[in-house]
Each structure stands twice: as structure tokens, then as C-alpha cells.
Amino acid sequence: MASKTRFTHAKKAVRKISFTGKLEEWSAAEKISFGDGRVQPRGRHATVYTLWDDNFLYIAFDVDRMNPRAKVTRHDGEGLWLDDGVEFLIDPMNDGGEYCMRDDIAYHINLLNVVYDERGTGEKKADASWVGSAVHEVKLKTDADGVTTGYICEVGVPWVELGITPVEDRTVMGIDFCVNGTDDETGNYHYFDWAGLKLFHHPDGFGLLELVSGPL
Secondary structure (H helix, E strand, O other): OOOOOEEEEEEEEEOOOOOOOHHHHHHHHHHHEOOOOOOOOOOOEEEEEEEOOEEHHHEEEEEEOOOOOOOOOOOOOHHHHHHEEEEEEEEEOOOOOOOOOOOOOEEEEEEOOOOEEHHHHHHHOOOOOOOOOOOOOHHHHHHHHEEEEEEEEEEEHHHHOOOOOOOOOOOOEEEEEEEOOOOOOOOOOOOOOOOHHHHHHHHOOOOOEEEEEOOO
């Protein structure tokens, strides 16, 4: 397994997340920030927060993006990743690999809160017939003039889905956080991610997430 170059912590929360787009609930969470290297208005930037409790791993994406757009409205709809939205991939056992294994999962969630979810197969092509049970909500961000400036996506992934029992200061998993969309000028798929992967479904390249104490 390749050495990890990214590392973050998820603190334990004492209350459930409300999924109303209120980032005040995430104020005690450790933040990670990354962007696509472009300047506004074409540029995009993301801040990601993680928390956990006995039932869920919580993830929040705060994405800056002028005039985001999406059109896919069907679960597992083809090309959903071309819409503005987020993606995260989890290797619960942190066992790495060239391709995602059966314990590894990935979620794409677009601006319309529609999901394309898949589970690894041990081969290059993932299993998109798998249906996950994560809860998630997307809220738009607007400025004083009512112009959409980005969005907030909040997610709760059940531990039962990940197949592990969380233990603070002991549970470490592989993870990557991504932002999807298309280039404004070319219309081509354009993404950026925390781990800097050229191939998303490559657990050896994921960063690490450790569960720690630290209630809100």
C-alpha cells in the first residue's frame, strides 16, 4: 500500500447534524481546504468538514462556485458527475489497493441532491447497481444580490454501511474528497480532489481520516 500524503481528523459530535446547511454546527470540526487552482469567477474552491457519532460519519462540503448548474435528476443517472456536485470515496478497512474492493464505496451527489453511488469490485469498473443508505442534503449559497455563489452539501454515512464499529483514537480509514463539474469554456469534465488523484478509484492514493474525541 502506498504511503499516505494527506491526513485529517474527525472529532466526535454530541448531537446529530440537522442537515439544514448551517455550518455553525461544524464550527469545532477540523477543516481541510483545496481548490482547482483557478481564480474567480471560473475558479472553484472547497472546504470540507468531518464529524462522527455512534451512528454516522458526517461530511460537509462548502463549495464556492459562481452560477453552479446541474441537470441529472435520476438516481445513478449517466453523466451525473458532469453536474456541479461533490464526490467522496471511502476505504473503511484502509487496506488500499489498485482498485476499490467490495468494502470500498463512492458517492457522487449533484447540486439537485441526486446520487450516483457505487461499490468496488476489485477491478477497474465499480458496481453502480449498489444502492447506499447515506442521508444527504444540498443547500445553495447566495450573495446580497441573490446571485448563487456556491452550495453546501451535508452527508451522513451509516457505520453499518461501512461495516465497522467506530472507536475513537483507533479507527482510521482511507478517504478522498472531490468536487465535480464541467469547464465553463470547453464543457469538458473538470474535477479537483483533496488527494490529487489522476484515477479516483485508487485507494492506495487516498488520504487518511482518523476518528478522535473532542465533543462540540
